[in-house]
Amino acid sequence: MVNLNTIPPKNNRDFYIAIGLEGSANKLGVGIVKHPLLPKHANSDLSYDCGAEMLSNIRDTYMTPPGEGFLPRDTARHHRNWCVRLIKQAMAEAGIKDPTLDVDVICFTRGPGMGAPLHSVVIAARTCSLLWDVPLVGVNHCIGHIEMGREITKAQNPVVLYVSGGNTQVIAYSEKRYRIFGETLDIAIGNCLDRFARTLKIPNEPSPGYNIEQLAKKAPHKDSLVELPYTVKGMDLSMSGILASVDLLAKDLFKCNKKNKILFDKKTGEQKVTVEDLCYSLQENLFAMLVEITERAMAHVNSNQVLIVGGVGCNVRLQEMMAQMCKDRANGQIHATDNRFCIDNGVMIAQAGLLEYRMGGIVKDFSETIVTQKFRTDEVYAAWRD
Amino acid sequence: MTSKREMSLDYTLELQIPFETEGQASIATKVLSPDPILKPQDFQVDYSSEKNIMLVRFRSIDDRVLRVGVSSVIDSIKTIVETIDELS
Numbered sequence: 001m002v003n004l005n006t007i008p009p010k011n012n013r014d015f016y017i018a019i020g021l022e023g024s025a026n027k028l029g030v031g032i033v034k035h036p037l038l039p040k041h042a043n044s045d046l047s048y049d050c051g052a053e054m055l056s057n058i059r060d061t062y063m064t065p066p067g068e069g070f071l072p073r074d075t076a077r078h079h080r081n082w083c084v085r086l087i088k089q090a091m092a093e094a095g096i097k098d099p100t101l102d103v104d105v106i107c108f109t110r111g112p113g114m115g116a117p118l119h120s121v122v123i124a125a126r127t128c129s130l131l132w133d134v135p136l137v138g139v140n141h142c143i144g145h146i147e148m149g150r151e152i153t154k155a156q157n158p159v160v161l162y163v164s165g166g167n168t169q170v171i172a173y174s175e176k177r178y179r180i181f182g183e184t185l186d187i188a189i190g191n192c193l194d195r196f197a198r199t200l201k202i203p204n205e206p207s208p209g210y211n212i213e214q215l216a217k218k219a220p221h222k223d224s225l226v227e228l229p230y231t232v233k234g235m236d237l238s239m240s241g242i243l244a245s246v247d248l249l250a251k252d253l254f255k256c257n258k259k260n261k262i263l264f265d266k267k268t269g270e271q272k273v274t275v276e277d278l279c280y281s282l283q284e285n286l287f288a289m290l291v292e293i294t295e296r297a298m299a300h301v302n303s304n305q306v307l308i309v310g311g312v313g314c315n316v317r318l319q320e321m322m323a324q325m326c327k328d329r330a331n332g333q334i335h336a337t338d339n340r341f342c343i344d345n346g347v348m349i350a351q352a353g354l355l356e357y358r359m360g361g362i363v364k365d366f367s368e369t370i371v372t373q374k375f376r377t378d379e380v381y382a383a384w385r386d
Numbered sequence: 387m388t389s390k391r392e393m394s395l396d397y398t399l400e401l402q403i404p405f406e407t408e409g410q411a412s413i414a415t416k417v418l419s420p421d422p423i424l425k426p427q428d429f430q431v432d433y434s435s436e437k438n439i440m441l442v443r444f445r446s447i448d449d450r451v452l453r454v455g456v457s458s459v460i461d462s463i464k465t466i467v468e469t470i471d472e473l474s
Contacts, residue, residue, distance in 0.1 A: 076461075077461075080461060080464070080465050083465065084465070084468045084469050084472050084473065085472075087473060088472055088473065099473075119421065119462075120461075120462070120465065123417060123418075123462045123465045123466060124465055124466075124469050126416070126417040127413060127414075127417050127465070127466050127469040127470065127473075128469060128473060130413045130416060130417065131413065131469070131470065131473060131474045132473075132474075366416060366417075366419070366420040367420050369420065370420055370421060370422065
């Protein structure tokens, strides 16, 4: 049993307030979360049911033109330009007037992510902490996704599929840690989709993956998949080869290379495959691999719940395929959230950070706030779970 | 490579940044100090504050590394100043 009420809320309030700052990739997010102080949390395992209320959840995404990705330096500059404005706006929305009295903890992403953007946000977090005399908590980005997903969906102990632009992991909780059961050996699934979107020169707005999903829906030849490598390696995945192979096909298609027998009919030279078909096949292929390792992880830990988090988790087709797999298992349940909570945001950092804070985990020295590009999910001791 | 070339940090710069109060200068110093330098053999920074002035001393192996390092520290200082201006 865990006592989430070890640290009482500041100023004799009967609720906690946490500000979360997220900036590990091209999204800058500021979120404010409120937890009521409830007696039931004093001796229970209810970290998935905090009664959290989102007072504000603001996000600003650094957008690049079609065919271009985001670079660390430019992304950091974007975050620096917007960070203070976003914090101000979030506090106004949440009705916080005096942060010294009204905020219990400031949570920031310590990693994993791109170094420069992470650093530009932590500078603002440290300054606020000293200005307001509010403690800091550093949060692992992946744990943020997991805890937000659990709070929203009320999934008690799910197998977590964390799929985003920088991470692809299958995670399950055991003995105070979120253990990684399987992960990508090279690039993340979101990275694979984003880079294919760059090859196709389709817009990055609202997100490259979303645009691929929309194209895939319009695929005219859904009955015949374009063959791509299927690279599940034990519990792990490899996606760079798939990207190279689908990139090659797209380039042949744009160049009208009739010698390519997959794309053009051998005799008539007629085009058999469209860009939409490539998007469809790429998605089907990648998602099938994810479903396979997720199902195996579920069998491992004897779980029947799946929680999908991360930016790619918004993909309805992935949710559909996962739901189908769950349906075939006894009492299988799938949990997913919408784009407010799937895509990187500040409230998830606030949620995970507040759990840590309520267990007494605060930064005692600024040397603990140094951001890190590599920060694995299983390095975090999940004190708030039983 | 026969001998390891010993580089000395001969290129230096000192910035004095005035804040409105002593407290603000000390906040800025505390915020900037913890971050490690990626290549300490090429570039070093020391932060200190005296009354309402923050002193930043840079030492580097050449002017290019110095320029890059200084500009990134100034970027961070801008964020700190904006945060102090807008959120205190």
